[in-house]
Amino acid sequence: MDDMTEGNEEENAVRIRELKKRLGKDLFIPAHHYQKDGIVRFSNCTGDSLELSKAAAATDAKFIVFCGVKFMAETARVLAGPDQMVFMPRYDAGCPLADFGSLPAIEDVWNTLEAIHPGEYIPVTYVNSPVEVKAFCGNRGGLACTSSNALRIVRSVLESGKRLFFMPDRNLGFNTARNLKAEDDSEIAGDTHGAERVRGRRIVIWNGYCYVHRAFRPEHVRAVRERYPDVTVIVHPECDPEVVECADMSGSTSGIKRAVCEAAAGSSWAVGTEETFVRRLQRENEDRLVHPLYPSVCEDMTRSTEGDLLALLERIADGNYRSQVTVPDGVARGAKQAIVRMLET
Numbered sequence: 001m002d003d004m005t006e007g008n009e010e011e012n013a014v015r016i017r018e019l020k021k022r023l024g025k026d027l028f029i030p031a032h033h034y035q036k037d038g039i040v041r042f043s044n045c046t047g048d049s050l051e052l053s054k055a056a057a058a059t060d061a062k063f064i065v066f067c068g069v070k071f072m073a074e075t076a077r078v079l080a081g082p083d084q085m086v087f088m089p090r091y092d093a094g095c096p097l098a099d100f101g102s103l104p105a106i107e108d109v110w111n112t113l114e115a116i117h118p119g120e121y122i123p124v125t126y127v128n129s130p131v132e133v134k135a136f137c138g139n140r141g142g143l144a145c146t147s148s149n150a151l152r153i154v155r156s157v158l159e160s161g162k163r164l165f166f167m168p169d170r171n172l173g174f175n176t177a178r179n180l181k182a183e184d185d186s187e188i189a190g191d192t193h194g195a196e197r198v199r200g201r202r203i204v205i206w207n208g209y210c211y212v213h214r215a216f217r218p219e220h221v222r223a224v225r226e227r228y229p230d231v232t233v234i235v236h237p238e239c240d241p242e243v244v245e246c247a248d249m250s251g252s253t254s255g256i257k258r259a260v261c262e263a264a265a266g267s268s269w270a271v272g273t274e275e276t277f278v279r280r281l282q283r284e285n286e287d288r289l290v291h292p293l294y295p296s297v298c299e300d301m302t303r304s305t306e307g308d309l310l311a312l313l314e315r316i317a318d319g320n321y322r323s324q325v326t327v328p329d330g331v332a333r334g335a336k337q338a339i340v341r342m343l344e345t
Helices: 009-026 049-056 070-079 105-117 132-138 150-159 170-179 218-227 241-246 255-260 275-284 306-317 329-344
Strands: 030-032 045-047 063-065 085-087 121-126 143-145 163-168 186-189 203-206 232-235 270-272 290-291
Touching: 009 306, 030 049, 045 049, 045 306, 049 070, 049 329, 063 306, 070 132, 070 255, 070 329, 085 121, 105 132, 105 163, 105 203, 121 132, 121 150, 121 170, 132 329, 143 150, 143 329, 150 163, 150 170, 163 170, 170 186, 170 241, 170 270, 203 241, 218 232, 232 241, 232 255, 255 270, 255 275, 270 275, 275 290
Parallel strands: 030 045, 063 085, 121 143, 121 163, 163 203, 186 203, 232 270, 270 290
Antiparallel strands: none
């Protein structure tokens, strides 16, 4: 990034506002809750994965500048129209959770499951997954889910009489199964687990995890309760089951935001999710005591800067569209089936 783009913060802000005004209704900037304040303040909307998926599907803007990580921008590209273009401020903003398990490895487990119980499994992928995995699910009658709707979608699969192959986050999968009192009928499968051990199980869960949420431990919950006796501990369902079990509440990022923002003045909250977002909750709710359960930052979600956003908007305004997010047509068709089924379930 050159000095001109990485210059004075307020100068960057002025230039971004000018470019937003110049591009007008052709520009739409969605930003995930975990993005830095310097990005969020220029966004048209903020949300979790489900909210941003809906926003991407609804906009008719020509340029969608997705401030998040790669799998989110891919989702926007899949849902966007042929005349729309999708961009990211930082193309190296990935997701380690999404990278768990290669598609060939997932296909190996799927083939074994099909050999054991042919035609009985429905594949469901958390949106925190590569677009190729979404296509894998869509092409096999499966669908995507988010932490906001995982419970509803998993319940709908099981109530249909089908078995479930859930990927890639083992904690979201197991915590959801436990909420449905089906944890004893679930098993982990993945690179280090033979699929034969899942024979007869109704729920098979891929062995992936989010390092940000695995940082939280039961001892953090005990420590915060000792320090703040009246605290409410709320955590994300990507946390280990032991953490979710000893917390008071669990929920998606937007669910956490809603719980804290609607709470009574003077209430005390310890929040087990990405720290950048928790610090924003602190600033937005000064009449409540809000603090991180434990400091844990997503390096990829916080990678984008105002300078990155400015540089991208300048390229777009100059007609330089070479850095678009692209998805092969065949992959996009399968992935769209998975996402649309999610939005319709």
